Amino acid sequence: MASYIGSATSRVDGRAKVTGEAKYAGEFNVPGLVHGYVVDSIIPKGRIVRIDASGALGIAGVIDVLTHSNRPPMADKDDAYKDEVAPEKGSPYRPLYDDRIHFTGQPIALVLAEDWETARVAASQVRIEYQKEAHVTDLHAERTRAYAVDVPEKPRGDAERAFASAAISHAAEYSIPTEHHNPMELFASTAIWENGQLTVYDKTQGVQNVQQYLCKVFNLQPNAVRVMSPYMGGGFGAGLRPQYQVVLTVLAANALKRPVRVMLTRAQMYALGYRPASIERLALGANSGGTLDSMQHEAIAVTSQFEEFARNDTGWGNLLYKSPNAKFEHKLVKLDLPTSCDMRAPGAATGVYALECAMDELAIALKTDPVQLRLQCYSDRHQGEDLPYTSKQLRECYRQGADAFGWSKRNAEPRSMRDGSELVGWGMASGVWEALQVPATVRIVLTANGHAEVATAASDIGTGTYTIMAQVAADMLGLPIDNISVKLGDSTLPQCPVEGGSWIASSVCNAIANTARAVRGDLLELAKATQDSPLSGAGVDDVALIDGKIVSKRDAGRAVSIASAMQSGKAERITREEINQPSEDKSHARNVHSAIFAEVKVDEEIGIIRVTRVVKAVAAGRILNPKTAHSQVMGGVVWGIGMALHEETLYDHRFGRVMNANIAEYHVPVNADIHDIEVIFVDEPDEMVNPLGIKGLGEIGIVGVAAAIANAVYHATGKRVRDLPITLDKVIEFA
Amino acid sequence: MTHSGTTKPKGSIAAAPEKIPITLTVNGTEAKLSVAPWTTLLDALRDHLDLTGTKKGCDHGQCGACTVLVDGRRINSCLTLAVMKEGAEVTTVEGLAHNGELHPLQQAFIDHDAFQCGYCTSGQICSAAGLIAEGKAKSADEIRELMSGNICRCGAYPNIVAAIQQAMERS
Numbered sequence: 085m086a087s088y089i090g091s092a093t094s095r096v097d098g099r100a101k102v103t104g105e106a107k108y109a110g111e112f113n114v115p116g117l118v119h120g121y122v123v124d125s126i127i128p129k130g131r132i133v134r135i136d137a138s139g140a141l142g143i144a145g146v147i148d149v150l151t152h153s154n155r156p157p158m159a160d161k162d163d164a165y166k167d168e169v170a171p172e173k174g175s176p177y178r179p180l181y182d183d184r185i186h187f188t189g190q191p192i193a194l195v196l197a198e199d200w201e202t203a204r205v206a207a208s209q210v211r212i213e214y215q216k217e218a219h220v221t222d223l224h225a226e227r228t229r230a231y232a233v234d235v236p237e238k239p240r241g242d243a244e245r246a247f248a249s250a251a252i253s254h255a256a257e258y259s260i261p262t263e264h265h266n267p268m269e270l271f272a273s274t275a276i277w278e279n280g281q282l283t284v285y286d287k288t289q290g291v292q293n294v295q296q297y298l299c300k301v302f303n304l305q306p307n308a309v310r311v312m313s314p315y316m317g318g319g320f321g322a323g324l325r326p327q328y329q330v331v332l333t334v335l336a337a338n339a340l341k342r343p344v345r346v347m348l349t350r351a352q353m354y355a356l357g358y359r360p361a362s363i364e365r366l367a368l369g370a371n372s373g374g375t376l377d378s379m380q381h382e383a384i385a386v387t388s389q390f391e392e393f394a395r396n397d398t399g400w401g402n403l404l405y406k407s408p409n410a411k412f413e414h415k416l417v418k419l420d421l422p423t424s425c426d427m428r429a430p431g432a433a434t435g436v437y438a439l440e441c442a443m444d445e446l447a448i449a450l451k452t453d454p455v456q457l458r459l460q461c462y463s464d465r466h467q468g469e470d471l472p473y474t475s476k477q478l479r480e481c482y483r484q485g486a487d488a489f490g491w492s493k494r495n496a497e498p499r500s501m502r503d504g505s506e507l508v509g510w511g512m513a514s515g516v517w518e519a520l521q522v523p524a525t526v527r528i529v530l531t532a533n534g535h536a537e538v539a540t541a542a543s544d545i546g547t548g549t550y551t552i553m554a555q556v557a558a559d560m561l562g563l564p565i566d567n568i569s570v571k572l573g574d575s576t577l578p579q580c581p582v583e584g585g586s587w588i589a590s591s592v593c594n595a596i597a598n599t600a601r602a603v604r605g606d607l608l609e610l611a612k613a614t615q616d617s618p619l620s621g622a623g624v625d626d627v628a629l630i631d632g633k634i635v636s637k638r639d640a641g642r643a644v645s646i647a648s649a650m651q652s653g654k655a656e657r658i659t660r661e662e663i664n665q666p667s668e669d670k671s672h673a674r675n676v677h678s679a680i681f682a683e684v685k686v687d688e689e690i691g692i693i694r695v696t697r698v699v700k701a702v703a704a705g706r707i708l709n710p711k712t713a714h715s716q717v718m719g720g721v722v723w724g725i726g727m728a729l730h731e732e733t734l735y736d737h738r739f740g741r742v743m744n745a746n747i748a749e750y751h752v753p754v755n756a757d758i759h760d761i762e763v764i765f766v767d768e769p770d771e772m773v774n775p776l777g778i779k780g781l782g783e784i785g786i787v788g789v790a791a792a793i794a795n796a797v798y799h800a801t802g803k804r805v806r807d808l809p810i811t812l813d814k815v816i817e818f819a
Numbered sequence: 820m821t822h823s824g825t826t827k828p829k830g831s832i833a834a835a836p837e838k839i840p841i842t843l844t845v846n847g848t849e850a851k852l853s854v855a856p857w858t859t860l861l862d863a864l865r866d867h868l869d870l871t872g873t874k875k876g877c878d879h880g881q882c883g884a885c886t887v888l889v890d891g892r893r894i895n896s897c898l899t900l901a902v903m904k905e906g907a908e909v910t911t912v913e914g915l916a917h918n919g920e921l922h923p924l925q926q927a928f929i930d931h932d933a934f935q936c937g938y939c940t941s942g943q944i945c946s947a948a949g950l951i952a953e954g955k956a957k958s959a960d961e962i963r964e965l966m967s968g969n970i971c972r973c974g975a976y977p978n979i980v981a982a983i984q985q986a987m988e989r990s
């Protein structure tokens with residue numbers, strides 16, 4: 085039987101998704117469902133003086149209007165609101181808790197009605213009187229208030245002095261605006277009380293995180309609350325923390341003792357988390373031989389007034405380049421906004437953008453090819469920790485990526501390449517992320533008819549978790565993939581952390597391997613108990629499960645079928661549950677790497693920029709499913725194109741309010757924006773990172789892409805734009 | 820600086836409007852329903868007929884997740900009031916497969932992995948069906964342009980184009 089691991093397998097949940105059968109959080113239409121509509125704050129800071137809901141309550145079909153003053157009880161301690169991935173420092177936001185306004189878009193009332201349209205119109209009739217206070221929402225205006233947070237990277241040598249005496253140097257400031265995840269599915273929750281049990285369908289990347297949070301906030305017994313998220317219409321980090329609509333939904337279900345659904349509008353989703361705007365200062369100094377003497381990276385990013393969300397933007401250079409002197413500093417500015425949060429490759433998407441643009445500028449100053457400069461500075465060790473890598477095939481990424489792209493044909497001179505009326509630019513960058521693992525538990529139930537159910541409380545947010553789990557289980561149990569059913573997105577399943585950070589594939593698949601080994605052990609015992617067993621004397625690691633049989637690894641002729649072993653042992657099912665604990669070994673650094681090559685074409689007269697080609701070569705250990713892996717990385721590249729050219733949350737700082745809180749004016753790439761994207765997976769066997777050699781792919785796709793595009797735009801136009809997004813008004817002056 | 824402000828309702832509303840009976844043919848089956856004039860075709864499908872395959876991504880005609888076929892043409896069902904479609908034939912993603920056999924576009928979307936989370940997929944597939952019926956798109960560039968009303972935040976666009984090309988070749 086051919087191995088499923090490593091084969092391009094179509095998604096096992098594909099049929100459910102193309103037929104519309106897959107149900108998302110806001111699609112459980114239960115009898116008697118009450119619809120909630122959120123009224124949100126139009127001021128960024130202050131307090132609610134009065135809420136007059138009489139206009140709403142007078143409309144037929146309106147059941148109630150919940151506010152901080154009439155809601156059912158909620159916990160009053162900060163601890164209750166700290167979810168699994170809440171920032172360590174600060175006091176989490178409490179929805180509908182009191183009269184304080186912390187940010188524009190904060191929910192202040194929930195209108196409940198028999199149907200959604202009535203709830204919506206009634207929400208427009210709720211009168212709110214506010215007392216405003218002075219607010220700040222502009223990172224650039226407030227940057228002098230920035231304060232430093234601890235970063236793991238310690239300084240080395242004297243970076244400032246080495247910079248001052250460098251033969252060639254480059255220093256500049258880069259900036260990235262606030263970006264919003266904008267998953268296609270609107271955030272929604274449905275809460276149903278039945279016989280003392282609360283079931284919540286929620287749009288979340290972590291069902292157990294939400295379950296534990298709800299238990300604490302509403303003082304509920306853990307076994308009385310079940311949170312489900314069998315499908316999720318995109319997360320990208322937005323669904324890591326419990327969002328406020330789930331609190332409002334449960335509040336309403338508690339108040340009315342009826343099933344309730346709350347679905348946010350697209351505009352309301354701009355008051356959830358976001359990628360914090362950041363200002364990044366890079367200072368690189370090189371000697372005349374073209375290697376780094378000094379590397380300094382300082383970032384200033386946004387957090388809220390009440391929580392300290394910080395993802396280090398600055399340490400990535402330590403993973404890529406040798407430099408005897410280095411200094412990193414990450415700072416925060418507190419603004420009157422919701423707390424920022426993780427968004428695809430948090431810290432790296434932004435930090436590596438700045439670093440890799442700076443490396444391009446340094447290469448130009450050195451008159452060196454940008455790939456060549458990276459090879460000259462290449463580090464085989466993690467510079468900060470002074471550790472070797474479990475594997476690092478980044479050199480191969482540069483080589484294979486450059487070959488596929490045709491980099492050798494590049495004329496280094498800016499504005500030297502053309503295609504008719506368009507200027508052509510070629511740029512490149514590196515990408516890097518961590519190969520993380522977290523403890524996760526998997527249960528396998530093998531039945532005598534040769535079917536297995538594989539379950540854990542992870543979510544498949546579109547990444548392909550259902551499919552890779554089925555592949556790995558099929559291989560480990562020696563069964564056809566059609567005989568495997570995967571269960572996810574249910575808080576009652578075995579323990580699994582939130583789906584994020586690219587750690588699910590490695591954590592869950594290694595847990596499947598552990599559990600399958602336990603199942604194999606049970607089967608072997610049953611097989612050995614049969615008369616004249618051909619497997620007598622064999623240990624669990626002397627046999628494998630292949631094609632429905634327990635087979636001796638030494639002599640394939642010695643085998644017992646799974647069915648007959650279970651039959652003779654009168655075992656109808658075997659149930660096993662095992663955890664995978666990440667290795668404690670700190671002797672090696674664990675990372676994922678990539679090289680990105682991008683081609684842009686810029687209309688010389690009107691400045692329109694098109695990204696016509698991207699090659700992304702990725703070294704990420706073992707690729708479980710080239711088909712879904714390709715989609716994941718390609719999707720990351722599309723995000724990188726959006727980051728480079730389109731995405732920007734625009735604020736009117738006078739009012740502390742988002743001006744483009746919709747998906748027409750917050751630009752994301754559409755089909756016509758996307759052209760050729762080639763994804764290459766560089767071979768990278770790695771038995772040290774974890775037994776299955778999996779590194780994860782969720783984040784690496786985006787990292788470095790915006791830099792490669794920015795560098796290509798410079799090459800095309802001779803104009804360096806350092807502030808994202810690179811819109812045509814910023815390049816138009818070149819003509 | 821402290822001052823106060825008040826939001827003012829945009830004119831008060833005393834009662835929800837009367838419901839109106841309508842008849843639609845949805846996926847070949849006649850459906851009689853009673854909807855308020857402000858109910859969109861999207862909400863009628865999702866909330867009244869429990870056809871949740873059609874998705875809501877913006878409710879403002881900006882994302883295409885709600886695309887369905889009405890009398891064979893692709894439209895944004897969130898921008899269409901249900902009462903305007905009295906007597907119309909509506910096809911949603913649930914109506915594309917026949918006797919368990921997937922529509923060529925559905926199969927092509929699986930073959931080419933033309934989605935990740937799947938939330939835009941119903942709209943993409945219905946939109947692609949409408950596009951093929953229009954007969955306008957021939958090249959990949961034309962498909963890209965004419966499918967640009969359907970946003971895929973997962974970024975599956977190249978695979979969506981490949982899937983549509985496959986379905987076009989086979990139809």
Ligand code: FES
Pocket residue numbers: 874875876877878879880881882883884885886895896897898
């Ligand atoms: S929901 Fe109709 S276009 Fe977005």
Ligand code: FES
Pocket residue numbers: 268317318546933934935936937938939940970971972973974975
């Ligand atoms: S598949 Fe997720 S938005 Fe298209």
